[in-house]
Amino acid sequence: MLLQALAIPLRHLSTLLLCAALAAPAPATALDRLDFSLQGEENKTLLKRLRGASLLRTAKREGIDDPQDLFSTALADYRRLVETLYALGYYSGIVHIRIDGREAALIPPLSPPRAISQIEVSIDPGKPFRFGEVDIAPLARGTQLPEDFRTGERARAATIIDAASGAVASWRDAGHAKARVKTQDLQADHANQTLTARIGLAPGPQVRFGDLILSGNTKVRSERIRRIAGLPTGEVFSPDALDKTANRLRRTGTFRSVAVTEADDLGPDNRMDIGLALVDEKPRRFGAGIELSNFEGLAVSGFWMHRNFLGGAERLRIEGEISGIAGESSGVDYDLGARIERPAAFGADTVGFAYFDMASLDERDYSADTVTAGIGATRIFSDHLQGSVEFALSYSETNDVYGARDFTLASLPISLQWDRRDDILNATRGQYIDARLTPFAGLNGEASGAQLKFDSRIYRRMDSEGRLVLAGRLQLGSVVGTALSRTAPTYLFYSGGGGTVRGQPYQSLAVDVGPGRIGGRSFAGLSAEARAKLTDRISIVGFADAGYIGRESFYDGSGNWHSGAGLGVRYDTSVGPIRLDVATPLSGDTGEGVQVYIGIGQAF
Known part of the structure; x- marks a missing residue:
């Protein structure tokens, strides 16, 4: 089939762009004489794109061998291959598809071949075309056309589509919702291998x-x-x-x-x-989770949620967790809470919420029974940035190295989250930052102060397919305004375990105060991982973590560090990777032996 196109309607070029997108290399398969050849100047890249776009190649790969189906596919392949040539800037190509030596386009449709043993596809692309005169008008102020949509550049169909759609999009951005392409004049000059493109736009009124x-x-x-x-x-x-x-x-x-x-x-x-x-959506949902560590023990969690609790898209979530089951480091911890959220509580981008939480903690260095109630709002600033502010009241009965104490506190937690991860369950690139400030005031003679937390994570692909990913994490914490002996133990920091330093026992690094241990007023945590895919679902991970706990509010070197490292395996599922990590201490005197962690989701 000889292509001698003198006028190419713009409305057909979207098909060409689709063809170009589909023209990816196909896996090689054993063919019964399905041969491709490119005439004229050798161009391996062009031949690869044409072979990848061919419907016959797809049919052969899928095992289609019915003569009628192959004949129909061959007829359709003329158009597919010509469109692919257009998409790549070749407008004078010749395509031959011969079935057992006969040109498929000349075989009578009512007398298709009864058997097919050989198909030969021969393509003469001709010379590539370049743009002659190009023009799109009128343009909205600030319109940026593709750099290669200009005289002398390769005249690819995709470039024309991008230029036209970009010009229309600029008018829509300016409020002209009904902007469209009104006229099109595309002329191919085969003698000079040039393509003239003149496109007229109709912006319409501002809407x-x-x-x-x-x-x-x-x-x-x-x-x-x-x-x-x-x-x-x-x-x-x-x-x-x-x-x-x-x-x-x-x-x-x-x-x-x-x-x-x-x-x-x-x-x-x-x-x-x-x-x-x-x-x-279905109004109700429930779920459960489980994590296991040979030192921290078993943690089991579950939740129940209603998506439209009061008929205004309010979300009610009730959840609970039991952790430390059969753990070596502490007793069993319990947590039960409820939270309700109301979208558009104070404007379309603000979510109001209220919550109630009860927790009983039996840790290595302290115990605490706490009840907390709070209200607040979350503001969505953009697709990647949100912040929240809340007011909370809490009452705690604690027992630690300083004896039995009660804390009645009012707090004003403020937080900002910036999330540019490509996948929150299994990130391969991007960054995440969570910064929190919690001022608190004693209501019954307790000291007043503030807690600060900072968590930053970064992910980098080392190849285009994301089969090797490097991940890093920095955590910081500080308590200011209160002495160590007058701070509620639930506000202090510890290091060790799955959330901080793998390979070290849970909360094994603390501050030694003589008669016992207590959490520190400063914390720093560093983590690094290299994640390598072995198959589409299975990955191996190498990691190293380090943690610091200090008596003072900020890092001054007077505290202690410890670290751990290990290897892990991930198995990807629809709800996140199943994680198995095995780690051992590297430095510090807080632990020995091997720690094993099993859970769902990446460590960070």
Whole structure:
């Protein structure tokens, strides 16, 4: 088939772009004389792309051998291969597909071959075309066209698509929701191997948001949906604002499907209504988790959640945990809590919450029975940044090296989280930062002060497929304003165990105060991992951790360090990797022997 294209409609070029995306190298298979050849100048990369795009190659790889199916596939392959040539900038190609020596395009469709033993695909791509005159107009202010959409550059179809779609997107960003391609003039000059591209745009009027039109199957009240969505009715149209509307609803976890559509026609004053179709998730969910360490013992946790508790997308979550079962370092700890969240409590991007928690801790150096109640709000600043502030009251009965004491405290926890990880369950690139400040005041003669916590994690792919990942973590902690002897033990820091230093026993590093031990007022933790995939699901991990505990509020070198290292195995599942780590101490006198950790999810 000879391609002599003098005019190429822009509406067909989207198909070409798809072909280019599909033109990836296919695995080699044993072929019954399915041969590919490229005429003219040798170009191994081009031949590889064409072979990868071929429908015949796909059919052969999948074991299709019916003559009628192969004949139909051969006819379809003409178009596929020509489109692939277009996508790569070749507009004068010749494609031959011969079935047992006969050109497939010349075989009568009503008399297909009854048997096929050999198919030969021969392609003469011709010379690559370059852009002659190029023009897109009118353009919105600040429009950035692709750098290779200019005279003299390779005239790839994908470049034209990118230029046209980018120009339309710029008009939409400026509020012209109905911007479109109005005219197109694409001319191929085969004598000079050039392509002229002239595209005319119709920006349309500047549009404002109209009403939110609800549909779908949901039990969430309509007024709550509109409040959560936060559509800026009356404001100038913005694609980003429309995306935020959908993301706010998805973020609640209440809906299985959120579909946002733009009305075809504009209303008075160029207002455009927005359609919103919702489908509810199942309202209830429960789950459980388990972690095992040969020194810390067994930890079992579970939760029950309702996604639409009061009919306004409120989320109620009740959870509990029992840890330290059969542990060598301490007794059994219990924790039971409930938390309710209400989206759009103080604006579309603010979630209000309240919680109640009861905990009984039987640790190596102290015991504490604590009841805490709090209220607060979380503000979503962007897709990657959020912050929260809350007010909490707590009462604790403790017993440690300083004897039996009670603490009645009011606190004002403030936190910021910045999350640029590609996957929160199994990150391979990006960064995560969590910074927390908790001022607290004694209500019954106790000392007042503040606790600071900082947790930073970074992930780097060492290859394009993410088969080798390096991960690092830095943790810092500090208690200021209160002496060690007047600080509630639950606010102090320890090191050792799965969350800090693997290979060292749980909470094995503390401050020696003569008659006994107590947690420190300063903490630093360092962790590094190298994660290497052996198969698509199985990875091995090498890691090293170090931890510091000091008596003073900030690091001054007067405290003690310890460290550990080991190897681990990960098995990827849909809920995160199953983790097995085996570690041993490297430095410090806080532990000896081998520690084993089993759980779900990466260590960090």
